[in-house]
Amino acid sequence: LAGQLLLLGLGDGYDWPESIARVYIEDSLGDRVWVDLEPCKRLVDNICTIFQTRPYTGSGSGSSSGSNSGSTSGSGSTSGMGRTGQSSQTSSTGETGQAGRAEGGSRGAEGEQTLELMVEDAEVEPRFSPSTCKSLKAHVMQLVTEQLGRHAPPSDSVSRNLLRFLTSAAGLHEVRLLVAQKIEAWIQNPKIGKQVQDLLMTVATNCHAHSPEDVRIIEVLINVRLKTKLFSNQFVACIKELISAHPDNLSTALRGVVHNELGQLRSPSNMALLSMMIHSWPDEAAKLLGTVFQDFLTRKEDYLRALRGFLREVVRQVRSEFNFATFARVLMQDRGEAEFKQLEQSHKERVALSLADLVACSCMLTANMLIREAYNGYTKGEKAMVPQLLEFFSTLGVIQRDAVWWVHSILPGMLRPQPTDYKTCLRKVLFLEPTEAYHSRDNWPPESDRGLILHLMTEGCLKEDTLMRVLVIGLTRELPLSPADALDIADKLVARAANAHTEDIPRLPNVERHELFSAIFDITAYRAPPNIHLPEDYQPPTLAISKLYWKGWILLLVLAAFNPKTIGGIGWKEYPTLRGMIEMVMTNAYTFPASMSLATNEDGSTESKDNAVMRELQLSRLEKETILEYENHLAASSASAQSATITEANSYLLNQVTLLQPKGPARRLLPSVIDLIKTVNRSLKLGQLLCRCRSPDFLLDVIKRQGTLESMKWLTELVESSHSSVEALPVPCLCEFLMAGYQDKGGAPAEHEADPSSHRAQYKRKKSAKEKTQEQHEQLVGQLRSFLWGPQSSFQASLEVLEYFFDKLTLSHLTPRSLALKGLQEILTRNPPSRHQEQSDTEDEGGFLSQASAGEWLVATLPSLPHFTSLLPRIRPLLLQACLVETNLHCLQSYILFHTQYTSKEVLVESSIGISQIIIDRFEMIQRLFQKKRGPSAMTHDRNADITLSSLLKILKSTLQVAIVSQSMPQLSNS
Numbered sequence: 001l002a003g004q005l006l007l008l009g010l011g012d013g014y015d016w017p018e019s020i021a022r023v024y025i026e027d028s029l030g031d032r033v034w035v036d037l038e039p040c041k042r043l044v045d046n047i048c049t050i051f052q053t054r055p056y057t058g059s060g061s062g063s064s065s066g067s068n069s070g071s072t073s074g075s076g077s078t079s080g081m082g083r084t085g086q087s088s089q090t091s092s093t094g095e096t097g098q099a100g101r102a103e104g105g106s107r108g109a110e111g112e113q114t115l116e117l118m119v120e121d122a123e124v125e126p127r128f129s130p131s132t133c134k135s136l137k138a139h140v141m142q143l144v145t146e147q148l149g150r151h152a153p154p155s156d157s158v159s160r161n162l163l164r165f166l167t168s169a170a171g172l173h174e175v176r177l178l179v180a181q182k183i184e185a186w187i188q189n190p191k192i193g194k195q196v197q198d199l200l201m202t203v204a205t206n207c208h209a210h211s212p213e214d215v216r217i218i219e220v221l222i223n224v225r226l227k228t229k230l231f232s233n234q235f236v237a238c239i240k241e242l243i244s245a246h247p248d249n250l251s252t253a254l255r256g257v258v259h260n261e262l263g264q265l266r267s268p269s270n271m272a273l274l275s276m277m278i279h280s281w282p283d284e285a286a287k288l289l290g291t292v293f294q295d296f297l298t299r300k301e302d303y304l305r306a307l308r309g310f311l312r313e314v315v316r317q318v319r320s321e322f323n324f325a326t327f328a329r330v331l332m333q334d335r336g337e338a339e340f341k342q343l344e345q346s347h348k349e350r351v352a353l354s355l356a357d358l359v360a361c362s363c364m365l366t367a368n369m370l371i372r373e374a375y376n377g378y379t380k381g382e383k384a385m386v387p388q389l390l391e392f393f394s395t396l397g398v399i400q401r402d403a404v405w406w407v408h409s410i411l412p413g414m415l416r417p418q419p420t421d422y423k424t425c426l427r428k429v430l431f432l433e434p435t436e437a438y439h440s441r442d443n444w445p446p447e448s449d450r451g452l453i454l455h456l457m458t459e460g461c462l463k464e465d466t467l468m469r470v471l472v473i474g475l476t477r478e479l480p481l482s483p484a485d486a487l488d489i490a491d492k493l494v495a496r497a498a499n500a501h502t503e504d505i506p507r508l509p510n511v512e513r514h515e516l517f518s519a520i521f522d523i524t525a526y527r528a529p530p531n532i533h534l535p536e537d538y539q540p541p542t543l544a545i546s547k548l549y550w551k552g553w554i555l556l557l558v559l560a561a562f563n564p565k566t567i568g569g570i571g572w573k574e575y576p577t578l579r580g581m582i583e584m585v586m587t588n589a590y591t592f593p594a595s596m597s598l599a600t601n602e603d604g605s606t607e608s609k610d611n612a613v614m615r616e617l618q619l620s621r622l623e624k625e626t627i628l629e630y631e632n633h634l635a636a637s638s639a640s641a642q643s644a645t646i647t648e649a650n651s652y653l654l655n656q657v658t659l660l661q662p663k664g665p666a667r668r669l670l671p672s673v674i675d676l677i678k679t680v681n682r683s684l685k686l687g688q689l690l691c692r693c694r695s696p697d698f699l700l701d702v703i704k705r706q707g708t709l710e711s712m713k714w715l716t717e718l719v720e721s722s723h724s725s726v727e728a729l730p731v732p733c734l735c736e737f738l739m740a741g742y743q744d745k746g747g748a749p750a751e752h753e754a755d756p757s758s759h760r761a762q763y764k765r766k767k768s769a770k771e772k773t774q775e776q777h778e779q780l781v782g783q784l785r786s787f788l789w790g791p792q793s794s795f796q797a798s799l800e801v802l803e804y805f806f807d808k809l810t811l812s813h814l815t816p817r818s819l820a821l822k823g824l825q826e827i828l829t830r831n832p833p834s835r836h837q838e839q840s841d842t843e844d845e846g847g848f849l850s851q852a853s854a855g856e857w858l859v860a861t862l863p864s865l866p867h868f869t870s871l872l873p874r875i876r877p878l879l880l881q882a883c884l885v886e887t888n889l890h891c892l893q894s895y896i897l898f899h900t901q902y903t904s905k906e907v908l909v910e911s912s913i914g915i916s917q918i919i920i921d922r923f924e925m926i927q928r929l930f931q932k933k934r935g936p937s938a939m940t941h942d943r944n945a946d947i948t949l950s951s952l953l954k955i956l957k958s959t960l961q962v963a964i965v966s967q968s969m970p971q972l973s974n975s
Helices: 002-010 018-029 038-050 071-090 095-121 130-150 160-168 173-186 190-205 212-222 229-245 249-262 270-280 282-297 304-321 324-331 345-365 369-379 386-414 419-429 447-457 464-475 483-500 515-523 546-562 564-574 576-587 609-637 671-684 686-692 698-706 708-721 731-747 760-789 795-809 814-828 856-864 868-883 889-901 905-921 923-930 938-966
Strands: 543-545 657-659
Touching (some): 018 038, 018 160, 038 130, 130 160, 130 173, 160 173, 173 212, 190 229, 212 229, 249 282, 249 304, 270 282, 270 304, 282 345, 304 345, 324 386, 345 419, 345 447, 369 386, 386 447, 386 464, 464 483, 464 515, 515 564, 543 546, 546 564, 546 657, 546 671, 546 686, 564 686, 564 698, 576 686, 576 698, 576 708, 609 657, 671 686, 686 708, 731 814, 795 868, 814 856, 856 889, 868 889, 868 905, 889 923, 889 938, 905 923, 905 938
């Protein structure tokens, strides 16, 4: 009550007397008679504004600032004593006295409630003048120093009341620094653990300004050495709260931990603190760690080995949660501080090599135990860990992409290494250096894991930017990497990515930049020696170094196979040499000229191969003359010019360079180039990759250019080499392949002609070949059926299949028509009837041909296709054309019946002219349809003839009905 009255008496003024605060401080450091009582809480809060303490509101502390500690129990006991006294007094009085006291007690309760409401309405604001606050702060520090001086030794002996007061005064940076210096001893005393934890959390919460004083406090706290895990967990929670208080506290704390760990006196809690920072602030911690590593490399001592070990320990603590890509990116960032610019050149070169080594070490650390086990399982066919492996290989690709950017953009200006060191940095981050370069420093990775880890490093995903930037480095004359070295590195990167490439985990990039072509050809260009003065009226030719030129073409061929829609499409349209190379790997025919590299004449025809050979001879002769003329000019302008003329015998450039005309006519490949293409094609199966592409459809273009007969030779080899090649074939090619298979079967010898007893080996070979042929045939039929009946069948695919076979039905030659009929029967009849099955029931009004008829696939099966309604308008005209050439009576009957049954009345009238033309032109064939037959099949023939006649009469009836209504008749042609 006294506290409440005092608060109300002082009012809302801002010049409270200093004595009030001194009384509070004295009671807080003493027996805490009233400072913890609930009725005095609002008064205490106003007094504590002199400390400007932010209370800790987390779940780890029972009291916020120490000023209200124990208030609940104090107020509870006081109210309990009041109730006990009132009860005993009431039991000893009479009824009259009891009523009077009850009335007085009611008025007292109302007064207390009014007083409490007035106290609750009082605001907590600063109540002391600045001079008074300054005096009180000095008084507090004097008292705290005296109190701490009394508790010597042991050093961890301190009163709980003092800890509570320090908690309330933690807003003063002097108090926080004093606590930070003493906390190492206090926190390890279990008797005061709760109070010390509250104090530590409040100190952390009040380091919110990142002032020099706060920085000093953080440095002191980071150096605290703890003995047990329990205290360590509490300490880590405190540092986490401290870092949360201000964004810049993370940088100070992390730097302090790293310096502590790499110093002579290491703290056991360093790794726990680092783990907490990386878990809570993964990106920010990774960035700061990279910056700290850079700072250590600028020291005179060589910290590379220590940093490698420290990085491994950090990764071991945080496991897979470390952001390697961010860490490596910041590790390679440009630093413009004076301490970096003023380094000696030898020190800069050491820093450059150390940074490259740390980037490589970061890459190797991504291959943790989980990734290595997942990769081993993947090589055995397990697919469960494919997402993790894909993320791992993608991270490798990102780090290497950033590393090449660093070598290109940052390294030359920041550290200016020697040419040999520059190349070493580039090759090291791309894992092109020998194995010893990656473990010689500290023998890590260990020998047991070294092989697998380094192998995984070479299987990272190659990014498009990585490839392009390597080529740009080779084209930049200011950088110490020659064009030949740059192309060699690009070739190795593409080769190893292509060898590791799988459908589950693609390694090669999706190259979409058209500039890749110009970059590769520019890097192969021949550059004349400096200080050469050519005649003014002479235009030097554009030449390329032959070795680099053909290596560039093979590089483009590999990229085109894995990027057929972009690089492949551009090369197919604009580069005849690449077009010819694509055809070679698809057909396995490495002869010049390739059919797709032949030029197109003005009339649209294709030039002959003889003309292409003659053109190549003329171009070779012109090339030789141009190079010799150019070399003579170079010799004449050089300082060591001789009077001898350059000829084929003494020419240096003739065997070294070639004309750089990538979009010009296709050139004859050198034998060494052909051998290399064959090797690459066998290893990477480039031909099969290109055959699978449908946009552009390389395979169909080659087949159209070569013709069916010539294409079937290599198509057979393509299908026999891989069952998956069937899926890669376009629809027309599949249909042609199926018809060719029927033709081969017709000329094959019967199986019984082989004698198993006398020609056992030959018999086995023939049997095996026949089984393989049958398997391929079933695969072809199954693929074509999937286009018509499969769950993913489409109108376009169904149309391509049917149009191909129906076009064959309109040909005048019997053989292709028969083969097309056989193909249609097989792919449309999913459950073909037995050879002797017959149907003898009556027909409905429209009539159906018998099951044994050759037209069952047309009348009964074709209408059940999923897209039949859309296909019908495209099929009907082809069937009418087939009626003009068909000689098989059953087929002709089925064509007429199908046309009648599945054609509307209006369309029947439109097609009546075509039907009439068929009757007139093929009258003898129509007569045969209706001639009476004798023998077992007479009944079936007569029934089919009646059905056909009904169909023709239906067409005539429909035509006459429309003519009567419209008063006009369709006109027949004069022919």
